[in-house]
Each structure stands twice: as C-alpha cells, then as structure tokens.
Amino acid sequence: MRIAMIGTGYVGLVSGACFADFGHSVCCVDKDASKIERLNRGEMPIYEPGLAALVESNVNAGRLTFAVDGAQAIRDAEVVFIAVGTPTRRGEGHADLSYVYAAAEEIAGLIEGFTVVVTKSTVPVGTGDEIDAIISKARPDAEFAVVSNPEFLREGAAIEDFKRPDRVVIGTDDERARTVMAELYRPLSLNEFPVVYTARRTSELIKYAGNAFLAMKITFINEMADLCEKVGADVQQVARGIGLDGRIGGKFLHAGPGYGGSCFPKDTIALVRTAQQYGAPVRLIETTVEVNDARKKAMAQRIIDAIGGAGRGKTVALLGLTFKPNTDDMRDSPSLEIVPALIAAGVTVQAHDPEGMDEAKKLMPDILYRDSAYDAVVGADAVVILTEWDEYRALDMDRVKLLVESAVLIDLRNVYKAEDMRRRGFTYSSIGRPDAPA
Template sequence: MRVAMIGTGYVGLVSGACFADFGHEVTCVDKDAGKIERLGQGEIPIFEPGLDDLVERNVRAGRLSFTLDGASAIRGADVVFIAVGTPTRRGDGHADLSYVYAAAEEIADLIEGFTVVVTKSTVPVGTGDEVEAIIRQRRPDAEFAVVSNPEFLREGAAIEDFKRPDRVVIGTDDARARAVMGELYRPLSLNEFPVVYTSRRTSELIKYAGNAFLAMKITFINEMADLCEKVGADVQQVARGIGLDKRIGAKFLHPGPGYGGSCFPKDTLALVRTAQKHDSPVRLIETTVAVNDARKKSMAGRVIEALGGSAAGKTVAVLGLTFKPNTDDMRDSPSLDLVPMLQAAGASIQAHDPEGMNEARKVLGDLDYRDDPYGAIAGADCVVILTEWDQFRALDLSRVRLLLNRPVVVDLRNVYRPEEMARHGFDYFSIGRGEA
C-alpha cells in the first residue's frame, strides 16, 4: 500500500519506518527543510534504540523516503496519516490542534480517489469530526474517510511496541476504511494481536484515558512512597505486594520524582480541559496533575535536606537528565525543576546523561556537562540519581566513595539497596523506604 506520513517527529518517524518494514511504500513529509535534509543523509533527529538501522534498511530497499513536497506524497496515497505535534496550548492547557487542522487543509487539496485519512496524533474527542468537516468543506467531491488510530509507543521501546502491540485501536464506522486499515496492519496478523474497532470518538478517548490511568498509577505509588517514609514501611515491597494482584498489575508502580515526557503531562492536562469543556470534571486526573507537578518541584528539597539543609557553595552531581532512560527527550523531565531549583539555592551542577546532553543544553543551558558518570561525581558533595539509565545501575561504589567530597547519595529511582550503600559508607537517601 502507498502511505503518506505527515510529520517526521517521534510518532511519524517510528510509524513510517515500521510500516515500510512491513512492505508498504511510505513517504514521510515535513516542512522542516533541515530535518528532511538530515534524514536524507541518514541522520536520525531523535534517539530511539534501533531506529537508525530500521530507517537505513528501508531507505536502501526503496520503501521509505522523505520529502518537503506534500503533493507528491499525498496524491495517489491509499492512506494519509496526520502525525504532527499537539502540544499544550499556552494559556489554557488545551491541546494545540493548529498543526492537525493545517495538515487537514493540505490533504483536502491533494487527495485523489478514495483515501483514508488517519489521525495518529493524540487529539481530543471530536477532532476527527473537525478534520472531516475541513476536508469536506474544501473538497465536497472528494471520496475519503477519517479514521482515528492512536499510537501507544513507549519511548525507548517504540519499535517493539509497534511490531508487537498490546492492541491496535481503529476508530471508524466506514466499511471501506476498516478494510483498508485491516490490510495496512495485516503483516502483524501472525502475532494475533487484538484489533479494537470502535467509533472514532471512542478511539480518541481511549488514548487519553489510557495515558491518564497510567499517570494516575504512577502518582498513586509516589504518594504511597511518602506514606511509607512516615510509617516505616518499604514502598517497593508494597508495590510488589499489590502488583501481584492481577487486577492491579506491577507495571507503573515504580516510585520516583514524578512523571514527565511528551505524553503524560500534556495528555492528562488536555483530558482535564476536555472534561471541563463538557461539564464532566475528572477529579482524579485533576488531582494527579496537581500532585505530580508538586512532586517534581519538591525533589530539590530532598537534595538540600541531604546536604544538611543548605546547598549554598555545594557541588551536586546529577546523573540522568532525560525524563526516562533510552531516549534523549527532555520534555517535562524532572530535571527541568530539580536543576534550576538547586542552582537557585546556590549549588553548582555537574551533570551526565548518556544520550540527552545535547537536548539538555537547549533547555538547561551551560551546566558543567561531563563525559561519564565518574567525571560528574568527581569533587561533588552529593550524587543525585535522577534517571535510571543502565549505566548508573552498577557504578563502582568504592570509586564513587573516593571521588566524592562527602559520601552523600540521593537515589530518586531506588536503583541501589540501602544495606549495600551503608556497607560502602554512604549517607544514602532513597524514595519510600522508611524501614531503611
């Protein structure tokens, strides 16, 4: 099948490369000339494990290409995906749909024959109706159907998620569109994955509801961690004890400094705004948003407390800047709150992240970036483990102890065992392990 993918961001690039790997002919379109030029030269603008090899293989096979020319990609395409950004709109918290609507206008002028237009971007309920209206108004004669097909890709594991999904959600009441989407995803049929066919509005809400539930689960275990510290319990054992209940499950029950990234912060806020617009408030999600924002801001206080109540004149080694491992994504990362607050308290920051330092420079400025974790630790008064990269899970603790001015470790991801850190002579602070 011939596929046009409008947008070469995280979702568009991963989806386009995976569809090409299925054997479809995919053209990815973007208005950023520099990005298209870099992609044409084999440079991948984001870090995602395995994506560079996947793109290179399919470009070489002639199934994947990149262009600024939307007309050449959209004309004659069987399926056109809208995979542009929907960032939080300034001022009111709603999703900014201007890029989606602009793509719909472009698509309307170019489609030929029956075309399935798919919203892959995360959009509020009713967006598909508006996309359909835009196209219908500009092209009353056009044969098309608008489908919702939300993505469920985890950064750092996106290719695996695309090729071995928990489910594929397809929102349409159009029989022809349903057949086209079934053929598009047919290469996955050997995996016997569930396909959930729904109405378009239901599909749009599934995406928001799923992300909101996971964000709520993270926030729940973070609040349990705080309670554990007060009552002398171990949150990791609590998480295991409840996670073994199949009705609850163990995933997303890992305490930490609060969720970040490109999805949970903006999608929970957008869902709150959608619910308010329709006079159906979602109090649990409103609280989740507020608690998570407060938690990220509170982490600097934990570090200052570990330093004896003052960070003035102290050097803090921050290990990990991205919101999670295996990505270079800095969007809404806890580091964006922690680092400036420590600096405002008088601390100097020495930082290392395996993949995120180029992106960090754009938003955190000129910190003292170091090439490896030991370089960041050298001469510091405290180490903060902020992102649980594999490289930080097996540090040479004897070497760390020698490099530090003071033996203080603040582990915001519970990477290490308290008894092990005590053996090496550290003042060790973690999350929700009151018994320690």
C-alpha cells in the first residue's frame, strides 16, 4: 500500500519505518528541511535502538523516502497518517492541535480517490470529528474516511512494540476504511495480535485512559515507597507481592523519582482538561498529576539532605538525565526539576548520560557535562543515579569510591543493594527500602 506519514517525530519516524519494513511504500513528510536533509543522509534525529538500521535497510530497498513537500505523496497515498506533535498549550493544559489541523487542511487540498486519513497523534476526544469537518468543508467532493489509530510505543522498545503489539486499536464506523486498515496491518496477522475495532471517539479515549492508568500505577507505587520508608518495609518486595496478583500485574510498579517523557505528563493533563470540559472530572488523575509534580521537586531536597542539608560548595555527580534509559528524550524528565533546584541551593552539578547530553545541554547549560560516569564522579560529595541505564548497573564501585570526595550514593532507581554498598564503605540511600547507615 502507498502511505504518506505527516511528521517525522518519534511516532511518525518509527511507524513509517516499520510500515515500510512490512512491505508498504512510505513517504515521511516534514516541514523541517534540516531534519529531512539529515534523514536523507542517514542521520537519525532521535535515538531509538535499532531505528537507524531499520531506516537504512528500507531506504536502500526503495520502500522508504523522506520529503519536505509532501504534495505528490499525499496525492498518491491510499492512507495518510497525521503524526505531528500535540504539546500541552502553555498555561492551560489542553493539547495544542494546531499542527493536527494544519495537516488536515493540507491533506484536504491534495487527496485523490478514496483516502483513509489516520490520526496517529495523541488527540483529545472529538478531534477526529474536527478533522472530518475541515476536510469536508475544503473538499465537499472528496472521498475519504477519518480513522483513529493511536500508538502505544514505549521509547527504547518502540520497534518491538510496533511489530509485536499487545493490541492495535482502530476507531472507525466506515467499512471501506476498516478494510484498508486491516490490509495495512495484515503483515502482523501471524502474531495473532488482537485488533480492537471501536467508534472513533472511543479509540481516542482509549489512548488517554491507558496512559493515565499507567501514570497512576507509577504514582501509586511511589506513594507506597514513601510509606515503606516510614514503617521500615521494602517497596520492591511490596511491588512483587502485589504484582504477582494477575489482576494487578508487575509492570510499572518500580518506585523512583516520578514519571516523565513525551506521553504521561501531557496526556494526563490533557485528559484532566477534557474531563473538566465535559463536566466529568477525573479526581484520581488530577491527584496523580499533583503528586508526581511534587515528587520530582522533592527529589532535589532528598539529595541535599543526603549531603548534610546544605548545598553551598558541594558537588553532586548526576548519572542519567533522560526520563528513562534507551532514549535521548528529555521531555519532562525528573532531571529538569532536580538540577535547577540543586543549582539554586549552590550545588555544582557534574552529569553524564549515554545519549541525552546533546539535548540536555540546550535545556540545562549551567551544569558540567562529562564524557563518562567515572569522569562525572571525580571529586563529588554525592553520586546520584537518576536514570537506570545499563552501564550504571555495573559500575566498578571500588573505582568510584577512589574518585569521589565523599562516598555517598543516592540511588533513585534502586539499582544496587544496600548491604553491598555498605560493605564497600558507602553511605547509601534508595527509594522505599530500609537503608541502614554505613
């Protein structure tokens, strides 16, 4: 099938490359000429394991192309995906749909023959109706159907998620569109994945409801971690004890500094605003947002307390800046709350991240960036593990101890065992676990 993918961000690029790998002919379109130039040179604008090789193989096979002007690709396409950004509108929390609607207007003037217009972008309930109205108004003669097909890709595992999904959700009441979408995803049929066909508005809400539930699950275990610290329990054992219950499950029950990334923060806020707009407030999600924001801010004070309660003249080594490992995504990362608070307290921050430093430098220019974890810990009064990259899971802690000024380890991801760190001479603290002093 011929596909035009409008937007080459995380969702558009991964989805376009995967559809091409299924054998479809895909043109990924983006107004950012510099990004298209980089892609045509084989340079990835984002870090995602396996993506560069996947793009290269499909470009070489002639199935995947990139363009700034997508007019011809849209005219030729049987399916046009809208995969542009929907950031939070500043000051109000609603999703900014200006890029989505601009794409719809462009598509309206170009489609020829029956075309399925698919929203891959995460959009509030009713957005598909607006897209339908925009195209119908501009082109009363056009044959088209607007479909909701939300993405459920985890950064760091996106290709696996796309090719072996838990489910594919398709929101449409149009039989022709349903047939097209079934053919589009037919290469996945051997995996016997479930396809959930729904009305369009239901599909749009499924995406928000799913992300909100996972964000709530993370926030729940973080609050349990706080309670564990007060009563002397171990949050990891609590998580295991409840996660083995099939009704609960163990995923997203890992205590830490709070959730971040491109989805959970903006999608929970957008769902709250939508619910308020329709007079059906979602109190659990409102509280989730508030608790998570407060938690990220509280992490800086936890670090300051661990170095004696005052930051002036102290140096902290921060290992990890991205919101999770295996991505260079800095959006709403806990580091963006922690670092400014440390600097305001007079702390010098030395940081390392395997993939996120180029982006971090744009957002946090006032910290010292180091080439390795060992460079970052030199002379530090405390070492903080903020992102659980694999290379931080197997640090030579004897070497670290020789390099630091003070052997204080603040493990915000519970990577290490307290007894092992104590044996090596570290003052160790983690999240939700009983940490006896060195």
